[in-house]
Amino acid sequence: xxxxxxxxxxxxxxxxxxxxxxxxxxxxxxxxxxxxVTQHAGRWSLERRDFRAEWEPAMRRGSIRQTANPYSIDAxxxxxxxxxxxxxxxxxxxxxxxxxxxxxxLFAGVSRRGEDDKSRDSRPWTRLC
Numbered sequence: 548x549x550x551x552x553x554x555x556x557x558x559x560x561x562x563x564x565x566x567x568x569x570x571x572x573x574x575x576x577x578x579x580x581x582x583x584v585t586q587h588a589g590r591w592s593l594e595r596r597d598f599r600a601e602w603e604p605a606m607r608r609g610s611i612r613q614t615a616n617p618y619s620i621d622a623x624x625x626x627x628x629x630x631x632x633x634x635x636x637x638x639x640x641x642x643x644x645x646x647x648x649x650x651x652x653l654f655a656g657v658s659r660r661g662e663d664d665k666s667r668d669s670r671p672w673t674r675l676c
Contacts (some may be wrong), residue, residue: 548571548615548616548617549569549571549617549620551631552617552620559663564607565601565607565608565611565627566607566608567608567609567610567611567668568608568609568610568611569610569611569613569620570613571613571614571615572608572612572614573597573612573613574594574597574598574599574612574613577594577595577596577599577602578596579594579595579596580595580596581595582594582595582626583595584626585603587609589604589656590602590603591603591604591630593623593626593628594635595619595620596622597613597614597616597619598611598613598614598619598622598623599611599613600613600623600627601610601613602627602630604630604631604666604673609627611623611640625639627674638654640655641652641655641657642656643664
C-alpha cells in the first residue's frame with residue numbers, strides 16, 4: 548500500500564534525506580481523535596488514535612506505527628515536514644494556486660473547503676495545482 552502511494556519518493560538503501568521505519572500494526576492504548584505532538588530531549592513524539600510516531604531530527608530518523616491506511620502516514624509526514632521547515636523559518640500552507648496576468652494567487656483555507664474549486668473556476672487563469 549505505502550510503496551504504491553509513495554512510488555518515486557521511496558528508495559531502497561542509498562542516501563535518503565530522512566529514514567523512517569514503518570510498522571503497519573495498530574498502536575495500542577491511544578484513544579485520542581486529535582493529534583498530540585510533544586518534544587523531549589530532541590525527540591519528537593506524535594500520536595493519534597491511528598498512529599504513534601517518533602522523530603529524531605539530529606539523526607534524521609524516525610519510526611511510525613500505524614493502522615493499514617494511507618492517511619496516517621500522510622499526517623505524520625506533514626507534521627515532520629512542518630517541524631523541518633519551522634527550523635529554517637518556513638511553514639506549510641494548504642492552498643490551491645493560479646496565475647493571471649503574470650501574478651500568482653493562492654487560495655488558502657481549511658482542507659476540503661473549496662480551494663481547488665476556486666482555482667478551477669477562475670478561468671482564464673492558469674491553474675498551478
